Amino acid sequence: MLFFMNDICCYILFSEKINKFYIGATQSNLEIRIKNHNSHFYQGQHFSNSAEDWNLFLKIPTDNYAHAIRLERKIKSMKSSKYISNLKKYPDLITKILEETKN
Template sequence: MSSFTYILHSKALNKFYIGACHEDLEQRIENHNAGTYGTKSFTSITQDWILFLKIDCDDYAHAIRLERKIKSMKSSVYIWNLTKYAELRDKIYNETRST
């Protein structure tokens, strides 16, 4: 089964959500928009989440490490730069791989 780190964007909030999954990503996004993960989850605030960036990972553990690395940057500029610069995506991807 494929594993991903994904970034969603809400235009209404002008915010990003970073997650990892090893299931059907389209269904995962639908679940975020439907509030399936509960009213206390960040994504339940709005229903306009769209896929901003998807990064295929080696396995689920890698997807989690990559998710945490991106979250640790605490920067929307960094997230925008991930879409602009392939070398930045490659760098963070390789940094979070198992050794």
């Protein structure tokens, strides 16, 4: 029997093919989640179906899934690839946004 470590986090993927970011939240294995995005596992009009080259750009661990969802929504609300790039470039921004979305 295989056991996979679960990740509770907000994650940001990047596709060079479409030059776009994808922001999500998970409470399952992130590596499997990325493979699922790349294989179009998520049906329907799912945005991640537009590419097969998603790579992890940034992972922001959280204590619980509800916090990961709030964080995901906050980052999406910024509607800015520059902001996403700055999250990776300036770790203090991550600390700030984690505090803002704590409750």
